[in-house]
Amino acid sequence: MQLIxxxxxxxxxxxxxxxxxxxxxxxxxxxxxxxxxxxxxxLESHRRHGTTVQPALLDRVRAADGLILxxxxxxxxxxxxxxxxGPSKFFxxxxxxFANIRPARTYPGMPARxxxxxxxxxxxxxxxxxxxxNMEQGNAEILVTPDVVVSMRRITRHCCLRxxxxxxxxxxxxxxxxxxxxxxxxxxxxxxxxxxxxxxxxRDFPEVTLDEVIVDAMMAHVVRNPARFDVxxxxxxxxxxxxxxxxxxxxxxxxxxxxxxxxxxxxxxAAHGSAPDIAGQGxxxxxxxxxxxALLLSWHGRRKGEPRFAEAGAxxxxxxxxxxxxxxxxxxxxxxxxxxxxxxxxxxxxxxx
Ligand code: NAD
Numbered sequence: 315m316q317l318i319x320x321x322x323x324x325x326x327x328x329x330x331x332x333x334x335x336x337x338x339x340x341x342x343x344x345x346x347x348x349x350x351x352x353x354x355x356x357l358e359s360h361r362r363h364g365t366t367v368q369p370a371l372l373d374r375v376r377a378a379d380g381l382i383l384x385x386x387x388x389x390x391x392x393x394x395x396x397x398x399x400g401p402s403k404f405f406x407x408x409x410x411x412f413a414n415i416r417p418a419r420t421y422p423g424m425p426a427r428x429x430x431x432x433x434x435x436x437x438x439x440x441x442x443x444x445x446x447x448n449m450e451q452g453n454a455e456i457l458v459t460p461d462v463v464v465s466m467r468r469i470t471r472h473c474c475l476r477x478x479x480x481x482x483x484x485x486x487x488x489x490x491x492x493x494x495x496x497x498x499x500x501x502x503x504x505x506x507x508x509x510x511x512x513x514x515x516x517r518d519f520p521e522v523t524l525d526e527v528i529v530d531a532m533m534a535h536v537v538r539n540p541a542r543f544d545v546x547x548x549x550x551x552x553x554x555x556x557x558x559x560x561x562x563x564x565x566x567x568x569x570x571x572x573x574x575x576x577x578x579x580x581x582x583x584a585a586h587g588s589a590p591d592i593a594g595q596g597x598x599x600x601x602x603x604x605x606x607x608a609l610l611l612s613w614h615g616r617r618k619g620e621p622r623f624a625e626a627g628a629x630x631x632x633x634x635x636x637x638x639x640x641x642x643x644x645x646x647x648x649x650x651x652x653x654x655x656x657x658x659x660x661x662x663x664x665x666x667x
Pocket of ligand 1: 329387389402568569588600
């Protein structure tokens with residue numbers, strides 16, 4: 315399996331190093347042939363190459379079996395500077411990685427303040443309110459006068475149907491329940507179409523139930539009773555916000571694993587950002603990127619019909635749960651380990667088998 319590895323900004327290099335240690339342990343335990351190709355993205359890439367993303371990376375990732383992308387400090391990038399492109403948008407749009415899969419669960423051995431839960435947010439990744447990926451050319455945020463901005467949201471039937479299908483296919487492998495989160499009471503045309511698409515796809519999955527919740531009320535429902543939810547499907551921005559909440563509910567944003575998947579490519583990327591407030595201190599939780607990489611291995615195994623990769627992905631998830639249960643975790647979870655040691659604790663469990 316050939317993977318491109320791009321550590322990114324802030325805590326990116328720290329959590330990527332810990333993730334690679336876990337990946338190498340999994341490769342050894344499951345006899346996976348791994349070819350890791352390291353390169354740079356973000357501010358380091360800008361320093362070296364004059365651009366935050368080298369355009370040639372798109373073809374390199376297309377030709378590889380996947381990408382591990384660390385978080386990047388996009389808020390620091392200068393808007394309008396062609397050399398300061400957001401790497402997330404670049405790969406999600408360029409590789410059509412339409413499904414952003416963000417699981418969140420509680421772990422034995424950790425206080426479950428809101429009760430036990432195990433859910434997945436399936437977020438549309440290529441349109442919606444994200445003005446940077448919404449147009450064929452340019453950006454969908456328009457400065458009408460110095461004091462007036464119009465930001466356009468794009469919703470298409472094609473993207474709604476395919477994200478709904480991704481959610482139902484996932485629910486079919488889980489507890490067979492999909493919740494569509496929307497704002498069709500206000501965005502009646504766009505979210506109305508999104509809901510119609512969810513209902514249409516539901517007809518192909520008679521064993522899976524569909525319920526519908528308005529996004530603002532969802533924040534109360536998911537905190538009140540997260541066990542009610544299995545797979546949650548929603549549009550881009552709602553999913554981005556909701557999945558940070560569910561990751562934090564599971565114990566920490568640092569547990570937020572995330573896979574960006576398309577028909578032919580996939581990218582492992584933590585749900586969170588570059589955490590500049592803790593960067594360089596060796597205290598960031600690497601579990602987010604470790605779990606993202608486990609999702610990437612499982613995706614690759616399913617796609618290639620090679621069960622060893624899916625088994626390795628599942629084993630990483632189990633090793634993470636066991637390490638957290640044993641208190642071998644970073645300080646955001648109440649543990650005392652640094653980033654490197656938290657990764658090593660997971661890797662050690664894989665080596666022991
Ligand atoms: P953030 O997600 O980086 O951090 C929010 C809070 O969570 C901070 O307190 C941080 O310390 C904590 N946190 C995040 N990841 C953690 C981890 N692995 N372990 C322990 N604690 C963790 O959000 P922010 O501070 O608003 O954004 C920082 C930068 O990241 C900005 O430049 C933003 O644009 C960028 N960003 C990038 C991505 C991405 O690359 N996919 C996503 C979101 C934000």
